[in-house]
Amino acid sequence: MDVSLTLWVLTILGLCALVAADFFIGGRKPHEVSLKEAGVWTAVWMALAGLFGLGLLLFGGGQPAGEFFAGFITEKSLSVDNLFVFVLIMAKFSVPSIYQQRVLMVGVLIALVLRAVFIGAGAAIIANFSWIFYLFGAFLIWTAWKLIQEARGGEEEEEFEENRFLKLVERRFPSTDRYHGTKLFIVENGKRLMTPMLIVMLAIGTTDVLFALDSIPAIFGLTQDPYIVFTANAFALMGLRQLYFLIGGLLRKLVHLSYGLSVILGFIGVKLVLHALHESGVAVPEISIPVSLGVICAVLVVTTITSLRASANLANSAKESAEIPEARSPEGERDKENARA
Template sequence: MDVSMTTWVLTIVGLCALIAVDFFIGGRKPHEVSLKEAGIWTTVWIVLAGLFGLGVALLGGGEASGEFFAGFITEKSLSVDNLFVFVLIMAKFAVPTIYQQRVLMVGVLIALVLRGIFIAAGAAIISTFSWVFFIFGAFLIWTAWKLIQEARSDEEDEEDEEFEENRLLKAVERRFPSTDKYHGTKLTIVENGKRLMTPMLIVMLAIGTTDVLFALDSIPAIFGLTQDPYIVFTANAFALMGLRQLYFLIGGLLKKLVHLSYGLSVILGFIGVKLVLHALHETGVHVPEISIPVSLGVICAVLIVTTITSLMASKKQAQVEDAAEGDGARSTRKGQDADAEHRADVDS
């Protein structure tokens, strides 16, 4: 897709305008986000992404549009995995509910800027060295296998996870003194003539920099679907910008998506194989390549099946736990009845 500098500038300006509208309408005043508000804004961002994809079809054709939708769905599904970590970060820093939306908004903006740098670097490397597709493909296949291993270990170990700060965040906390209390949405305060960071700034940095770890697999994944930097960037932007509302919308459902890691591993493994086939094709080896329609169909099918099986497994587990609680309650009552009979016999 041939994109002019003017189109790039207009796109970035348009995205900034959408972010500004989102902030002034829903994010300027700290408040607890309701399910209704989160649902409305999540729908708005998905509709905007759909309209943008149709615009790409008009300007770049059906193939470019298919690449955008495949990339958007992939990045959106991978971003859901980010939410698990966001929950841990919010819990570790004890972020008050009314401030969580502000934390997520700024954190996602930091993540978007960092991903833009990653995308620019990735596009430059790919345009110069075609063999990098082998590295990307192998990395995604390895990541898929690692996800499966982590999912299996999580099933065996049901202890609560804790967020571990990355090195950058630890270095910032050591270098710059901070307060223990939140001071509204202020990032720094002056106390006894000394400038101090607030936990608000630290948790924003935690959200933004932690996303870099997720970008290590999501960026190669979308480059496996399209090598167009414009589509890669816009698909990432639309997937990330609706992440804040999605956090509040499905926060309670995250624990029920027990098979999400398996689904993501299948998607990453599939794209990894696609990348290796593409790399072989680029080197002159005659191998079949996986088309975008097939990729889009596989990604959607995996996500649908994963969601259905996750909800079924969660429902079954809830029934087992309810039955166990019922048996425990009945055993307790029997014990109490036996004690009462024993006391009555003694009294008589």
Template sequence: MNVPAWLWIATIAGLLVLLAVDLVIVDRKPHEVTIGEAARWVVFYVAIAGLFGVGLWLLFGSQYSTEFFAGYITEYSLSVDNLFIFLIIMTTFKVPAIHQHKVLLIGILLALVMRGGFIAAGAALISQFSWVFYIFGAFLIYTGWQLARENHDNDDEEEFKENIMLRLVRKVFPVTDDFHGANSFIKIDGKRYVTPMFIVMVAIGSTDLLFALDSIPAIFGLTKEPFLVFTANAFALMGLRQLYFLLGGLLSKLVYLSVGLSVILGFIGVKLILEALHTNQLSFLNDGQPLHVPTIGIEVSLSVIIGVLAITTIASLLKVKRDPEAQKHVGSNA
């Protein structure tokens, strides 16, 4: 896939314009985002991603377009699991409802910039060392197994624990006890402080970056094209904010979501290892010659991903309907 420089520039410029429009329209006057408003924005962003995929089909053919859609759906589904963590963060820090959209916007923008670095590093590794797919595949299988086990052993109450980046920010900057409107920084008696608003933005961005450790290897298992990996991540993250407000209480009802995501991660991990064996170059394995093993096509991958998500959602809703106590609960201790 030979992506010209103008297409990279036009794509990034278009994404920036969408972010600017979103910021101006939604955050022009801070308010609590309604379900109807969130639904319209979700439909808008999904439609934009769909049009982008159609454009890829016209420019580069069906193969790359299908890879984009598979990557986009995978990233979006993995991001839904992030939303529950975002809900925990919002509850922990008691973020006012009228400022939650801005927190998510800036936090996810930070995450997208950091993910760009991850994607560039991953693409460089893949281009130089084909055996890295063995590592990616094994990591995804392990991550899927861990995710399934954590879902089985998880307590009803979940709480947010600050990561090393947040602890570093607190050491470097004094933090106010209360929010000061939408301000991230404020001066008190001539001394500059950061507000909890800034802390929450860093929490959202850094937490999403940790989730990228499994989602980016997963999408590289579906496409090796950096342009498709980046755009699938970008469109998934941009639509994530509004999905947070749209799903709302539904998040707690997706009790089998982690199980479904673990199946997807494991499936892509197996796909990666099969492809690595099919193009094997490791001298100690089959004398450095490729092995004749079956591989999984992108169409099959897309069908499996959609099927697993549909089954997971339906099973979760049926489970909660029969047993309301099965819903997840969000911890509120700061």
């Protein structure tokens, strides 16, 4: 898809306008986000992504539109995994509920800027070194296997560990031990101090870079168009704040999410290796975008259904175990006999 500099500028300005509207309408005043508000804004961002994809269909054709929707759905599904870590970060820094939406808004914007750098670097590498597809494909297959191993290993990691960048910031810049509204810096006893608000924003933004290490190669496996890669990432990330509040309670029920994401990453990894072989002149079949989109959607649907069923069965089993009277158990009868004696 041939994208002019003018279209790039207009797209970035349009995205900035959407972010500004989101901030002034729903995020300017600190408050606890209700399920209704989160649901409405999630629907708005999904609709905007759909309209953008339809625009690509009308002006660019079916290929760019298909690549955008496949990339958007992939990035959106991978970003849900980010929410688990965001929950840990909020708990680690004891962020008051009324400030969480502000933290997420700024943190996601930091993440989007950093991802744009990754996308630019990835596009430049792909344009000059076609063999990079082998590396991307192998990395995604390895990541998929690692996800399965972690899922089979049991519990998710329960504590967030600060990365080196955050530790460096905290060492170099003195900070307060409590929040001061939404202020990032305050002056106390003549000293300029950083507040925990800035630290947690940096934590959200920089931690997302770790997730970009697999999500960026994944979307390059679906399209090599930097414009589509960037816009798919932008729409997937900008609705992440509302999604955090909407499905926050549902996250723990998605017990098979890691398996689904591993299948998607493994599938795209194989697709990348086949593409690399094809580019090298080897006669191998390539996986089309419609097939990729169908596989990704099917995996997500199946994963969601099996996760909810497994969670429901686990909850029912726990409920039935709790309802068994202690007196009917052998231990209960023995305790009663001992009490009588």
